[in-house]
Structures are given as structure tokens and as C-alpha cells.
Amino acid sequence: RVKVTSLLAAVPGPSYPLPLIGHLIYMFGPMDGILDRGIRLYRTYGPGPIKFWIGEWPSVQIMRPEDIEPVLNSQKEVEKPDLIYKPVRAFFGDGLITLNGDAWFKHRRALTPAFHFSVLERYAGIFTRRAAAFADLLLAEVPADKTVNIMKFHSAFVTETIMETAFGMPPASRASSVQNKEMSDLVRATEDAFGVIVHRIFHPWLLIDALFKLSHSGRVNQRAEAIITRHAKAVIAQKKLELQQRRAAGDDDDAPDADEDAGVRKKYTFLDMALGGKSDVLSDAEILEEVRTLIAVQQTSASTLSFIMVMLALNPEVQQRARAEVREVDAIEGLHPLDRLKRLKYVERVIKETMRLYPITAIFSRKLKDEVHLPGHTLPAGVLATMFIYMTHRDDRHWPDPERFDPDRFLPDNCVGRHPYAYVPFSAGPRNCIGQRYAMLQMKAVVAAVVAKCVVLPGRGLESRDKIRLNMDTFLYIKGGFNVRLKPVGGGLFE
Numbered sequence: 259r260v261k262v263t264s265l266l267a268a269v270p271g272p273s274y275p276l277p278l279i280g281h282l283i284y285m286f287g288p289m290d291g292i293l294d295r296g297i298r299l300y301r302t303y304g305p306g307p308i309k310f311w312i313g314e315w316p317s318v319q320i321m322r323p324e325d326i327e328p329v330l331n332s333q334k335e336v337e338k339p340d341l342i343y344k345p346v347r348a349f350f351g352d353g354l355i356t357l358n359g360d361a362w363f364k365h366r367r368a369l370t371p372a373f374h375f376s377v378l379e380r381y382a383g384i385f386t387r388r389a390a391a392f393a394d395l396l397l398a399e400v401p402a403d404k405t406v407n408i409m410k411f412h413s414a415f416v417t418e419t420i421m422e423t424a425f426g427m428p429p430a431s432r433a434s435s436v437q438n439k440e441m442s443d444l445v446r447a448t449e450d451a452f453g454v455i456v457h458r459i460f461h462p463w464l465l466i467d468a469l470f471k472l473s474h475s476g477r478v479n480q481r482a483e484a485i486i487t488r489h490a491k492a493v494i495a496q497k498k499l500e501l502q503q504r505r506a507a508g509d510d511d512d513a514p515d516a517d518e519d520a521g522v523r524k525k526y527t528f529l530d531m532a533l534g535g536k537s538d539v540l541s542d543a544e545i546l547e548e549v550r551t552l553i554a555v556q557q558t559s560a561s562t563l564s565f566i567m568v569m570l571a572l573n574p575e576v577q578q579r580a581r582a583e584v585r586e587v588d589a590i591e592g593l594h595p596l597d598r599l600k601r602l603k604y605v606e607r608v609i610k611e612t613m614r615l616y617p618i619t620a621i622f623s624r625k626l627k628d629e630v631h632l633p634g635h636t637l638p639a640g641v642l643a644t645m646f647i648y649m650t651h652r653d654d655r656h657w658p659d660p661e662r663f664d665p666d667r668f669l670p671d672n673c674v675g676r677h678p679y680a681y682v683p684f685s686a687g688p689r690n691c692i693g694q695r696y697a698m699l700q701m702k703a704v705v706a707a708v709v710a711k712c713v714v715l716p717g718r719g720l721e722s723r724d725k726i727r728l729n730m731d732t733f734l735y736i737k738g739g740f741n742v743r744l745k746p747v748g749g750g751l752f753e
């Protein structure tokens with residue numbers, strides 16, 4: 259500690275860490291002020307690195323793109339710290355998100371083919387079909403002009419979509435519904451578990467398993483974990499049975515596809531590859547962990563979609579422009595679903611700008627195994643580097659008037675000269691998001707389908723941008739819900 263303290267002497271930050279709790283006193287207080295307290299630290303000591311002791315762990319919060327780049331880019335010098343990822347592991351399992359070292363490398367290699375471009379090309383059709391049904395379902399289930407927290411619909415939708423795409427489960431009869439009991443149990447379990455993860459990080463004595471198990475949050479997590487594991491096991495059992503039946507029927511997996519959706523289900527899903535002998539890298543137990551991870555991580559897309567709907571509601575001219583683009587592209591006959599999604603450039607910019615202002619993983623961390631050199635500072639081994647990308651995305655050197663919502667910031671000409679790490683909603687470097695292209699395509703399909711069929715209006719309590727009160731558990735969210743209203747598109751002048 260003495261050595262680290264002296265190496266960090268030049269890094270600004272609060273002084274006098276207390277024994278055992280360090281600077282956690284700065285973080286104490288209601289859980290719903292965590293984001294604000296992080297921003298306050300930045301305003302007092304930023305914009306460069308800020309040192310901060312979390313209990314006995316030295317940590318440095320970084321925000322500027324030039325500070326983030328060397329940390330995210332390191333191949334060997336960093337790993338996911340136990341302090342943060344042990345609580346994550348308690349729900350997500352020992353999968354790609356939480357593993358380190360050789361185990362991570364082995365899992366990343368096993369999952370990469372399931373997100374290959376040629377596979378996503380096939381998923382585009384599924385996203386498009388499901389998104390169209392989803393928009394119909396929203397109109398059917400949400401009474402016109404009634405305020406609804408749209409997050410719960412997105413959560414169910416993305417969870418059912420991963421079942422069909424990555425696990426090759428037969429398409430559900432509906433696009434997804436919060437009224438589906440099994441799905442709503444899983445979604446609720448995920449929400450509960452995410453609350454527990456952050457609670458545990460800010461109450462580090464709960465990292466001691468025995469204390470955690472006895473605590474209220476330990477019991478909540480145990481219930482949530484049991485639900486996600488039960489789902490993951492059921493999916494694997496169903497896929498094993500299907501594979502056996504296919505083999506018994508002499509089904510040739512390598513035959514050309516009769517239709518694209520069937521091709522996805524038979525040959526290209528993660529589970530078909532992992533269980534079907536196409537990849538013998540992962541054991542059954544490891545496959546289970548990855549199924550859990552892939553289910554749990556879908557909430558990233560659900561939250562982002564929810565922020566997008568709120569921004570569309572609050573920016574009617576943006577919504578109108580997106581709708582006009584969708585109509586224009588849909589007027590072209592015979593487009594492959596992937597080509598259609600690729601042509602939705604404005605919709606893509608709306609999604610990107612929403613993720614700039616509301617990067618749902620607003621903070622993520624790495625533990626440094628070796629020294630890492632930032633411009634002007636050397637961070638010693640053992641330090642926890644916490645990247646506060648919520649602030650990176652508001653760096654006014656790269657994002658003038660940063661709070662303004664302007665999708666055209668992402669026009670190619672406007673990106674020239676911007677630091678490549680000024681925008682990292684999917685992280686970057688070797689541990690970037692493996693699902694980022696999957697997520698972008700899926701979100702584009704949903705936004706296109708929703709604006710084509712529904713007018714999204716501000717919901718109660720979110721009538722203007724300044725009413726958005728953000729908070730963070732595992733992911734960023736709006737206190738009080740992602741409230742919007744919907745009405746069918748009726749061809750009106752402003753629709």
C-alpha cells in the first residue's frame with residue numbers, strides 16, 4: 259500500500275482514506291445517488307485521473323479518451339477485478355463477461371463464430387420478423403395514450419430473441435409479452451439481481467460469501483440465480499433432444515438451407531455449434547455458464563432500446579426523420595433484411611447518439627496486473643482502473659455542447675478527427691462487446707418497426723428532457739421508469 263500510495267501521489271483525489279473503508283464514505287448514502295456522486299468527484303478533481311480508495315483497494319477513475327485507451331488496449335496487463343466481477347459472477351455465472359486469462363480466451367474463441375458476420379446476416383431476418391410482430395404487440399397491449407414503462411416489453415423481447423437466435427429455440431408464438439409468466443419471472447429475477455450486484459460492490463463486507471448468504475440481498479440473488487439457471491438448463495436440454503432427433507432422422511446439417519431462418523436454427527447458433535460437435539472447446543458446465551451469461555446480458559439492449567424510445571418521444575422531429583427514412587427504405591422492393599437494416603443510416607445515428615448520452619454500462623473496471631502509462635501519469639500494478647464513460651461521452655473537446663441530442667454528430671464528416679476512444683459504449687480492445695453488431699442490428703430492426711407503426715409520445719413524468727432523473731445499478735436507468743405513450747401511426751402530417 260505504501261508503494262502504491264507513493265506512486266499515486268501525483269494523482270489528484272480526496273485525501274485521508276480511512277482504515278478499512280478508504281474513501282467509501284464518499285459513496286455512502288442512498289443507492290439512488292451513485293451516478294451523481296461519481297459526477298461530483300469528477301467536477302471536483304477531474305477531468306484527469308482521480309485516485310480513490312475503495313476499502314483497501316486502490317482505484318483510479320479515468321474519463322478522458324487518451325487515459326482510457328492505454329487501459330482498454332492492453333492485451334496482458336489487465337483483468338476483470340474480483341471486487342466488481344465477483345458480484346456480477348453470482349448472477350451471470352463464470353462466462354465470457356467475468357472470466358480472465360486462458361479461460362476467457364478459450365470461451366471467447368468458442369463464442370466468436372456465433373457472432374460472425376455470416377451468422378448475423380441470417381439473424382437479420384429473424385430480427386426483422388420479430389420486430390414487426392413486436393410493434394403490433396405493443397399497439398395491442400398498450401392502450402392508446404396510456405403511460406407505460408416500455409422497459410418491461412423490451413426485456414421480454416430481447417430475451418426471447420436470444421432464445422431463437424443464439425440458442426435456436428423455435429420462435430415463440432408471440433413476439434414477446436410481459437404477460438408470459440415464465441418470461442416475466444426471468445425478467446424480474448434479472449432486475450433484482452442487477453440491484454444486488456451494485457449494492458454488494460458498495461457494501462464490500464458482502465463480498466464475504468458467508469455474510470452475503472445470510473443477508474437479504476444474498477437471498478434475493480439466490481432466488482434470481484435459481485431462476486436463470488433453471489431457464490438455461492431447460493434450453494440446453496431442449497437443444498440436446500432436438501440434436502438427437504435430428505441425428506436419428508439422418509438430418510444433414512451441412513446441406514444447403516431451404517430457407518434462411520431454418521438455416522440459423524439448424525446450423526449456426528451458439529448452442530448448435532457448442533453441443534453439436536462443431537466446437538468441442540467447451541464442456542457442458544461451461545456451456546451452461548455461457549447460456550446464463552447470454553441471457554443476462556440481453557438487458558443491455560433492453561435498457562438501450564428504452565432510452566431510445568424516450569429520446570424519440572422527446573424529439574418528435576428526430577422521430578419523424580427516422581420514420582421518413584424507414585418508409586423510403588421500405589419502398590425498395592426485394593431487399594435482403596440485412597441490406598434493409600444497413601440502409602437505415604439515420605436510425606443508426608439516433609441509436610448511437612442515444613448510447614453516447616446514455617451508455618448503459620456507464621462505468622466498467624479493470625485491474626492492472628502491470629504498470630500502465632497514461633499521458634502524464636503511471637498507474638501502478640494492482641490498481642483498479644474504473645472507466646467512467648458516462649463522462650467520456652460528455653468530453654466537450656469531442657462533443658461540443660455535450661448535453662444536446664444531435665444524431666448528426668455521427669455523420670461521417672463530423673467524426674473526422676474525433677479520438678477513437680471518445681465513444682466506447684461497447685467498450686474497446688480485446689475485451690470489447692462480442693455482441694455489438696448483434697445488438698446494433700436488433701435495435702435497428704426494433705426502432706424501424708416501432709416508428710413505422712407507432713407514434714412514440716412522452717409519458718407521464720417524462721414530458722421534457724430535464725425531467726429525466728438517472729441512476730445506476732448494474733446498468734444506467736431512469737428513476738420512475740422509461741415512461742412513454744404510444745398511438746398507431748395514422749398518416750398525420752407530423753407522423
Ligand code: HEM
Pocket residue numbers: 354355356366420551552555556558559562618619622623683684685688689690691692693694696697
Ligand atoms: C446495446 C447493447 C449492448 C451494450 C451497450 C453492451 C456493452 C458492453 C460492454 C461495455 C462490455 C464490456 C463490459 C466490461 O468490460 O465489463 C460488453 C461485453 C460483453 N457483451 Fe455486450 N453490450 C450490448 C449487447 C450485447 C449483446 C446483445 C450480447 C450478446 C448477444 C453481448 C455480449 C457481451 C459479452 C459476452 C461480453 C463480454 C466480452 C468479453 O469480455 O470477451 N452484449 N458489452
